[in-house]
Amino acid sequence: MTGNAMAMLALVCGLLTAGGIVGAIAVWRGWSPRPRTARLRRQQQRAFEELPARWRDHYRWLLTAAAAAGILMWAWTGWPVHGLITAGAVAGFPYIWHPGGSAQARITRLDALAEWLRQLAGVHVAGVPLEQTIQASVPNVPVVLRQPVAVLAERLRAGYPPHLAYREFADHLADGTSDDVVLMFMDHADNRGPGMARALEKTAAKVAQKVIDAQAVDAERAKVRTNARTVSVFTLAVVAVSMLSTDYTAPYGTLGGQLLLIALGTLFVLALRWMRRMARPKPEPRLLLPAGHRTRQPGGIR
Numbered sequence: 001m002t003g004n005a006m007a008m009l010a011l012v013c014g015l016l017t018a019g020g021i022v023g024a025i026a027v028w029r030g031w032s033p034r035p036r037t038a039r040l041r042r043q044q045q046r047a048f049e050e051l052p053a054r055w056r057d058h059y060r061w062l063l064t065a066a067a068a069a070g071i072l073m074w075a076w077t078g079w080p081v082h083g084l085i086t087a088g089a090v091a092g093f094p095y096i097w098h099p100g101g102s103a104q105a106r107i108t109r110l111d112a113l114a115e116w117l118r119q120l121a122g123v124h125v126a127g128v129p130l131e132q133t134i135q136a137s138v139p140n141v142p143v144v145l146r147q148p149v150a151v152l153a154e155r156l157r158a159g160y161p162p163h164l165a166y167r168e169f170a171d172h173l174a175d176g177t178s179d180d181v182v183l184m185f186m187d188h189a190d191n192r193g194p195g196m197a198r199a200l201e202k203t204a205a206k207v208a209q210k211v212i213d214a215q216a217v218d219a220e221r222a223k224v225r226t227n228a229r230t231v232s233v234f235t236l237a238v239v240a241v242s243m244l245s246t247d248y249t250a251p252y253g254t255l256g257g258q259l260l261l262i263a264l265g266t267l268f269v270l271a272l273r274w275m276r277r278m279a280r281p282k283p284e285p286r287l288l289l290p291a292g293h294r295t296r297q298p299g300g301i302r
Contacts, residue, residue, distance in 0.1 A: 051094050051095070052094075063091055066090035067087060069086050070086050070087030072086075073085075076244075077249060078253070080258070081258040081261045081262055081265075084265075085265050088265070089236055089240070092269075096233065097229060099229055099272075099275060104218065106214065107215055110177060110207055110214065111142075112143075112145045113145065113178065113181065113207050115204075116142060117207065118201065119141075120133050120134065121198075121201045122197075123137065124197045130188055130189075131156045134152060134156060135157055137153075138150050138153050151168075151169070151172070152165055152168075162189040163186055163189060166182045166185045166189070167288065174286065176285050179288045181207075183287060224278055228275040
C-alpha cells in the first residue's frame with residue numbers, strides 16, 4: 001500500500017475514532033435519540049419494508065456480497081474509497097432497481113387494511129367487543145399488517161389503555177387513512193355505541209376505493225420509475241467499468257482524488273434520492289400527531 005493510501009486510511013480511522021469518542025461521551029452525559037432521529041429510523045425501516053419480499057428475505061446475503069465486493073475492489077485498486085463506493089452500490093442496488101417502491105407498498109397496505117376491516121366487521125356484528133375482535137383477528141390478518149396488528153392485540157390483551165394502544169398502532173402505519181381508522185377505534189372506545197360493524201364496513205369500502213384510485217395514479221408513474229431505473233443502472237455500469245480500469249482511475253489515486261470520489265459519490269446518492277422522490281407519491285397527510293407529542297400542528301388532531 002502506498003503512502004497516500006496509508007494516509008487516507010489513517011484519516012478514515014481517525015474520523016471513525018473521533019466519532020465513537022464523541023458518541024460515547026454524549027451517551028454518558030445522558031443523550032438520547034431525538035424525535036427526529038427516531039423519525040429517520042422509521043423512514044429507513046419503511047424504505048426497507050417497501051422492497052419486494054425476495055429482496056428483504058435475502059438482504060443479509062446481499063450485505064455480505066457488498067462487503068466482499070468492497071474488499072476485493074479495495075485490494076484491486078489499493079484505495080479504500082473505491083471499495084466503499086463498490087460496497088454501497090451493491091447494498092443499494094435493490095433500491096435502484098425498485099425506485100418509488102412505496103407506491104406499490106402503500107397500495108398493498110391499503111388493500112390489506114380494507115380486508116382486515118371487513119374481517120372485524122364480520123366478527124363484531126355478533127356482539128363481540130372491538131378489543132376482543134382485534135385480538136381474535138390476528139391469525140387471519142393479511143401478512144403485510146400482521147406484525148403491527150399482533151402488537152396492537154398484545155397491548156390490548158396486556159391491559160394497555162385502548163387510546164394509547166391505538167395511537168401507537170397509528171404511529172407504526174404513519175398514514176392518513178390509518179389515522180382515520182384509528183380515530184374510529186378511539187371514538188368507539190369512548191362511546192361504546194351501536195353501529196360499529198356498519199362503520200367498519202363503510203370504512204372498508206372507502207379504503208378499497210382509495211386502493212383503486214392509487215392503482216390508477218401508480219400506473220401513470222410507471223414511466224417515471226422506468227426512466228429512473230434506466231438512468232441509474234446505466235450510470236452504475238459506466239462507473240463499474242471505469243473503476244476496473246486502473247488507467248482511468250489513476251487520477252483518483254491520490255488523497256485529493258479519493259476525497260473527490262467521496263464528493264461525487266455523495267452527489268450521485270442525492271441524485272438517486274431526488275429521482276426516487278419524483279417516482280413516489282406524496283404521503284397522505286396524517287390526522288393524528290405522534291403519541292406523546294405535546295404540540296399542535298395546523299389541521300392536526302392532538
